[in-house]
Structure formats: C-alpha cells, structure tokens
Amino acid sequence: MFDKWQKAFWKALTPDLVADAPETQAEPDGGLSAEIIAALGGVDNLKSQQEAALTRVRVTLRDVSRIDRQALSEAGVAGVMPLESGVVHLLTGLRS
Secondary structure, X not given: OHHHHHHHHHHHHOXXXXXXXXXXXXXXXXXXXXXXXXXXXXXXXXXXEEEEEOOEEEEEEOOHHHOOHHHHHHOOOOEEEEOHHHEEEEEOOOOO
C-alpha cells in the first residue's frame, strides 16, 4: 500500500519520469471469444482490452467503424457503448 502512495507522490512531482502501468495488450485468446474478436474487426483492430467489471469488458480499438453490432449481438454481447478515443465497453453479462 505504501508503495502505491509513494509512486503517486513522485508521479505528482515528476509526471514525465514515472511511467504509468501499461494496459493489457490484446491477444486472440485473451478472454474474448473468437466471434466477439471478429465482430470487433479482428485482432489487428484491438489495441488493448481489460475487464471493467464482472459484466463488462473495455476494449480500445484502432478503428471503431469496423465494429459489426449485429455480429456482436449474435455472439452474446448484450450492449455496446462506444466512448471517446476508440474505447468501447461491451456488456457481456456474466460470461465474456
């Protein structure tokens, strides 16, 4: 716990010198099914992915226009929430 506070303190004083923790890089089998990855435009369109909650996955895409919402729906994604900068939240339910 103390390490986190110390890192935050030094980051506030010298923001250029303390690197942020990297996001998880997208992988073909990184928790998303092949159907969902294909509907998002393929592995090459994924920049990063991370679980945001038990029922949600946050992905960062290179090109948001490559999303196939119909295919996502057929793959079991209940909802798609596009945000800024290529970030998209997928509402997956309890299974991702």
